[in-house]
Amino acid sequence: MYSKFIRPLLFLLNPEQVHHLTIRLLRLLDAIPGMRWIIRQLFAYHGPSLEKEVLGMKFPNPIGLAAGFDKNAEIPDMLGAFGFGFVEVGAITPKPQPGNPKPRLFRLPKDRAIINRMGFNNRGMEYAIANLRRRKGNLIVGANIGKNSATPNECAGNDYLKLFRSLYEYVDYFVVNVSCPNVADITELQNKAYISQILEPFFEFRRGQNQYRPVLVKISPDLTWEQIDEIIDVLMNTPLDGLVATNTTSSRKGLTSSEKQVEAIGNGGLSGAPLTDRAIEVIRYLYEKTEGRYPIIGVGGIMTPEDALAMLRAGADLVQVYTGMIYEGPGFVRNICRTLEAEGGSQRPYHTFPHA
Numbered sequence: 001m002y003s004k005f006i007r008p009l010l011f012l013l014n015p016e017q018v019h020h021l022t023i024r025l026l027r028l029l030d031a032i033p034g035m036r037w038i039i040r041q042l043f044a045y046h047g048p049s050l051e052k053e054v055l056g057m058k059f060p061n062p063i064g065l066a067a068g069f070d071k072n073a074e075i076p077d078m079l080g081a082f083g084f085g086f087v088e089v090g091a092i093t094p095k096p097q098p099g100n101p102k103p104r105l106f107r108l109p110k111d112r113a114i115i116n117r118m119g120f121n122n123r124g125m126e127y128a129i130a131n132l133r134r135r136k137g138n139l140i141v142g143a144n145i146g147k148n149s150a151t152p153n154e155c156a157g158n159d160y161l162k163l164f165r166s167l168y169e170y171v172d173y174f175v176v177n178v179s180c181p182n183v184a185d186i187t188e189l190q191n192k193a194y195i196s197q198i199l200e201p202f203f204e205f206r207r208g209q210n211q212y213r214p215v216l217v218k219i220s221p222d223l224t225w226e227q228i229d230e231i232i233d234v235l236m237n238t239p240l241d242g243l244v245a246t247n248t249t250s251s252r253k254g255l256t257s258s259e260k261q262v263e264a265i266g267n268g269g270l271s272g273a274p275l276t277d278r279a280i281e282v283i284r285y286l287y288e289k290t291e292g293r294y295p296i297i298g299v300g301g302i303m304t305p306e307d308a309l310a311m312l313r314a315g316a317d318l319v320q321v322y323t324g325m326i327y328e329g330p331g332f333v334r335n336i337c338r339t340l341e342a343e344g345g346s347q348r349p350y351h352t353f354p355h356a
């Protein structure tokens, strides 16, 4: 139904407009009493075998919605009704910012991919907090946090700390986004010295709190193995809780869309099917190097339930989807959950160290 009728219609429209319309429609639906329940009956898939404990939290299933869809935390619980085990909102920056000039979101249907250079467009921390405050529901919600584009890297720590402290009581976990290819120079923050500088005040603040909020760092698939080793070093030598791998890629390797089309689009992060193999490769590397001792959220190019399984087998404890949902529609999470249940559920050790 979705791929035969709805997707072809939606793909006739401007991608960013479709995104805004979707958010607006879901907000309207969310205002109707009982609508979340109906959506849950239609789309969510429940099963005790799908539950999984990671990062000290009990997830109803290990499939999450990746950052970038609900940037302003407007409808996390409504999105949860589609069957997600958790939803990551953001990227949220301290001050509101418009992001990059439009157009900045493009589909590559031949590659089952998306290119975006949104540039952390969002309505700022206060707006997100107001939305999170109004929440009713017990869905696990994470905050993906980023610095404002105007903040130089030397002062980035202040932006991240402000976000961490202000959002602390409203979300269940944090993802420090230093891997977005669309914010000038931000990926330099993946360097060990910068990332340690950003994280240290987080841990100090957290030590004084009653509630424990796990902190993860989201990394780029474009890092070299040496750069990934630096991040692993931080993971193993600080109270950092885990990693999210990966963000979108700047690479354009292996695309079947015409070179002319890809060139005309220009810069941006590529997501979807062309990213699958690299994301899995990075996850496998992280898993092997850390001997499976740290939680990994796997994301990047999950376009089929089998991709999700492959990511779990490579070492991910939880996975997230974004582009796959755009191509496969609202029943995508249910399909992944069904496959996972048929494979023996979530607690099954999909990965054991060392890999066979």
Ligand SMILES: Cc1cc2nc3c(=O)[nH]c(=O)nc-3n(C[C@H](O)[C@H](O)[C@H](O)COP(=O)(O)O)c2cc1C
Pocket (backbone or CB within 6 Å): 066, 067, 068, 069, 090, 091, 105, 114, 116, 118, 120, 144, 177, 180, 218, 246, 247, 248, 271, 272, 273, 275, 299, 300, 301, 302, 320, 321, 322, 323, 324
């Ligand atoms: C339009 C769009 C906006 C995104 N915005 C963010 C963001 O704000 N923060 C972030 O960490 N990742 C962001 N991402 C990256 C996704 O969270 C995810 O890491 C990436 O798309 C790879 O997963 P996928 O292939 O399943 O889409 C965005 C992706 C897309 C397509």
